[in-house]
Amino acid sequence: MRAPAAAGPHAGIPAAPVQLYQVSRHYGAGETQVHALADVSVTFPAGSWTAVMGPSGSGKSTLLHCAAGLDRVTAGRVLLAGQDITHATDAELTRLRRRAVGFVFQNLNLIGSLTAEQNVALPLRLAGARPSRRDVQTALADVGLADRGRHRPRELSGGQQQRVAIARAMVTRPSVLFADEPTGALDTGSARTVLRLLRRMVDAGGQTVVMVTHDPVAAASADAVVFLSDGRIADRLLRPSAAQVAERLTRLEG
Template sequence: MRARSSKRRTAVGRPEATAGTPGLAVELRGVRRQYGRGGNTVHALAGVDAALPRGTFTAIMGPSGSGKSTFLQSAAGLDRPTAGAVFLGGTDITGLSEDELTELRRDRIGFVFQSFNLLPSLTVEQNVLLPTRLAGQRQDRRRAAAVLAQVGLADKGRRRPGELSGGQQQRVAIARALVTAPDVIFADEPTGALDTRTAADVLGLLRQAVDTLGATVVMVTHDPAAAAWADRVLFLADGSFAGGLERASAEQIATRMTALTAVAAGGARPGAMAGAAA
């Protein structure tokens, strides 16, 4: 993965950051994100630290309003933290300009969303190659064919998204995320619109991308069965990490989620487990 370590302007509330930790695909240091002011202030993230190694599959879970979406948006450069630093592949992205962030997301990050986000007027092949087209790069049809073969759609390149099932469309989205060989693939509820069997197929592809291609996957999900495909599950509660599980079963994950949800419903703040995200 490409690591860049130039000094840049920094976000308000933090000193100029040093280079990221070697071996980490994603690193958050003391990241805070708040919305509103005064009595209406909402602390979506309350000083989060996270260290996600390259070539791993991490699931992020938590009760509704725990900060999952804000974590993903901050880590992917879609939202700027109020304070703290975010590193992607060793690069401090917190102080990048909007143009630099756009370039970084296009070249070094892959996205997989619940709603697929495919362009219906383009063919499957054209959808897969869209990131390189937007970057003004040569359209490598052999590369598109290769990633489509990896996701089991070798014969679908000339089809339109509307001619495919939901599961096949999500496979196209995964192929699009893989085409640039990104530093990280961020997946936001990638199986939320799929049935159980199709969801398992899609999660198997993300797992395969990690195990055989060395990809790094960070997935936000509410589904314990989906999270069980990950190497590690990190739990957010009230904007802070509240523990983690390694190679856990769906049952173990569901039990932890039930406990966190009960605490959140009672209005108490769970104690953050030291080192949970390290």
């Protein structure tokens, strides 16, 4: 099953580059088995930003990891960037992620011994490409760090480190960006900067962003919010306010 391809900068990528069909993910067996996801079907359209929310243990990160091919589903199907990855090999997943997927996590995974420029260039090197210095500098300039390329992570603030992580994710021009609590450890000003960057990736770059967050303000920056509860989709909101997100989340947590 393949969705129609999108036009524009990511031609060849389907109009819904992330699709989950009746996905379940179980851990353990017998009486101790945990049903992290249960029969979840959801589509993330091209050029859209979706926030995924829910109470602790609702399956948010599991959904993100299954959608990105970082975790295997127990049942159902997952399509990513036009490919069915349900039974893909590790090598196939690695090639696909390097070609079409970017990641930004709260745990930034920056390499402390490398400069910001070297951290940003790393995905290109891992993909076997020779990084263009101009591409790397442009990615850093896009996140407001044109003058920090020679700095190592310890010489940067938390917000600046997060922006380096976003530049690293952007440099390969992925069609899909997965973000897990990208503003969770940031102050309000740095969080706003990161959210503006994600918005620009969607509006100017036509990229798809899927973001797990616990923050109603961050979620309200997205085009849509999907709420999980007990491993199932409990609700959806389109273009909600932060107050609407907070009210719906409180109701689920109650």
